[in-house]
Amino acid sequence: MEATHLNFRGKKLTQFPEEIRRATNLTNLNLDDNAIDHIPDWITELQSLKVLYLNNNAITNLDVLTHLPALEVLHVTNNQIGQIPETIQHLKSLKRLYLTNNYLETIPASICELTELKQLLLAQNQLKQLPDQLGNLTKLEILNVFDNQLEYLPGSIGQLERLDYLQLGFNQLQQLPVEIKGLKSLTSMEFFGNRIKQLPPELTQLSSLTNLNVAENELERIEHIPSSVIQLSIYANPVKYIDAEILASFKRGFDDSVPDYFFYLFIDTNQQEELKINPADFHKPSNRRHLKILDLQQRRIHWYDVKHVPLEFQEKWQLVQVRFTKEF
Template sequence: QEDSTEGTHCPKADTVDFEDDHVETAQEIPVNEVPEDEALSPTHVTDRIFFIDLANKQLQTISSEVLSLEYLEELHMEKNLIVSIPRDINHLRHLKVLYLDQNYIRDICEELGEVKSLRSLDLSSNPLSCSSLPVISKLQSLRQLRLYKTNLREIPVQLCENLHHVELLGLSDNNLKCLPKEIVNLTKLKEIYLQKNRIESFPKELCHIANLEIIDLEQNLISSIPEEVGFLTNLVKLFLAFNNLSSVPPTLQHCKKLAVLDLSHNLVRKLPPGLKKLTEMRVLTLSVNSLGKFPLQICHWTSLSHVYLRNIGLRTVPESFTRLTSVRILDLSENCFDEIPKGICAMKNLEVLALDGNQIQEIPVEVKELTNLKHLSLSENRFSIFPKEIFLLESLERLYLGQDKGIKFTSLPEDISKLQNLKELHTENNCLEYLPAAIGSLTHLKILDCGNNLLKELPDSVCQIQGLQKLLVQNNHLSQLPRNLDSLQELKLVRVDGNPMTDPPIEVCCQGTSAIWEYLREQRCKKAKKLQVQNMWRTLVNKSSALETQTKNRKNEKKGKEKGKQKPVKGSGAKK
């Protein structure tokens, strides 16, 4: 987390899975998650407890024992079955943090307003009655108020008139159409989250709250941004994805501290030239818009680290963009590239490059310059053969080559063994008939996805990948699995549905990985016993054969001796 306790912001519905990479996200990350070893059960309660976690305990109320903790400062009661807040809540005179989200609370008792020390209150995901909300306005020391998913249709004016110290206001997932004009009274407000409401116009009132640093208005019905947005000189993050925006006001250039801008999934055709002055920009998301041309303004943003330009009609990348050496994540998927721009190969700090869904036919050898590249997505392109230049990327950890729509690969080269750092290999939706034995040398591989191919068997070398966690080979032509597959102790998921399996049988495979393992062990035991019996018979046969040979030899010897003792035949000797 960088700028906010609420978490980080990430472009949604983008095709690239940036699992390990730090990406900005509009979704709040809960701050009320407590490590289990720090939680305290009611049986250990004493009058000197300052913190207690009773989340997700199926509790129906806040017990009198908890309410008697005079020095309690932080109480977690989220994810329970609580229907009301006890009136004795006012006994907790030192309480600063109260989390009651994800319960069944409808009415808020007046006594809650007497807990004057409260700094953070979360009542999200409760069926709150709007008429009881004004009680919160008495908590004038409040710094953070979260009312997510409470079916709010309007914000009580009293909250805006009295909560002068609030710095964070969470109102996402409600039915708000607008904000009261009195919200300008929240002069210390720094973060406001209004995602997933029914707001049709960017609230101009927000433009007059000078301390605002984060505004989240994603997934609303906003069609324009007011010129007054330029008044927000402390704004750091602005999230407006999934709206109906067709333009951006030039005055946004006055928001000099702006570092994160998400305008994805709108109707934007161009950016104002003056935006080049936003030199603090770190994360830009313009995916799924109608730009058609590369926005040259961003070539002036030398601090950019994350750039998402998926599906905006690009055919080329200007050379000036490739000078942005701080870029670590670049998404150019679903555009119109027929080749990988060679200039991108000069962006040596790139760690993630997504080029899915283009018309690329080959990879330039210059790609070897991307020595820090960990994630490469090239699915749904136009390669006629497997691009062996990929094997120059020795730092690669995740490789995506699934071909839902593009020309399909028929083989995977043995040189795959050169990618010794590979953790994930995705080659689904191709025409692979076999996997190379060299696949077993990828000792760091965790995910092997070969679903929807033409595989008839898996190489035994797969059993050498000791760190493998997921093996996805559904919808192939497999009839059996490698005998020692269960030796992979980290392997938790095996998908073989859609194969004509006989060993193990389909009915066993349908029962999941543990059933497959049990079957393989049983088959090994049966085979071992069979071999043991065969060896015993072989030994007996050999002994019997040896005995028979020995007996025969003895008989032959005896016959030879007997012949030697016979008398001379009559007339055969000379007369004397």
């Protein structure tokens, strides 16, 4: 029987094996973790191919792949891709596109014609902007543009009504567009490591949002936080004011459907002193820590909290994990 799934992961290959070409009914192909730098033209013969993994290779060009209309999943993270072909629009069935850690500086508007796309990962590139037509990706559920050079977001982002997760960390954003209020399905948003000075009032309209990380921006006021947020990280901001109701909600906890250990407010020692926050006010009889504190003065972090801090911050601040016998 002719193979429909082939796995050549980690075989030290420098090119596609001829065995692949003979598998004309192939649907799934894994070539992760090799040293392949070229996709052969004959791959267009594999018209049944739906899933293609090419992570951790040396691929520079994706043009030939746009002739595979059945392709639904394309993973090419950690390669040397400098551009996405304009003809990407031909992949009408594509649902997942992973292009993290490549050399992309621009994204063609034609990518926004992939109306079946649900997951788009563009992290760790050199993107300065996203296409104005981004809102056409109406089925998008995950958008990750972590660690790029984005200075603004297109207003059409508000049309992504199915978006569940938005990762904007480590860019050059100075503000969020008012259209962001349209992200009605968004449950998690992270834009730590930017240059945002204020949170827009429209943020309160994100009624599904539960996790919000705004660490290391230029925020002096913490306000306009949706009441649905149960995980809020604000450390490394020059905060001088925090809405009293926000503090109160984390002190009293949320309804019984949310486990105690699941919600928290994450601040730093500078904010604690500036705002005169008493950790004891955040304890319940269960002794769960609803207040997390990052000690930026002594470069310390509680071992239990380290998983909530991006690795890049841990390395930048040279944080030491400790087990405290008492609160800061």
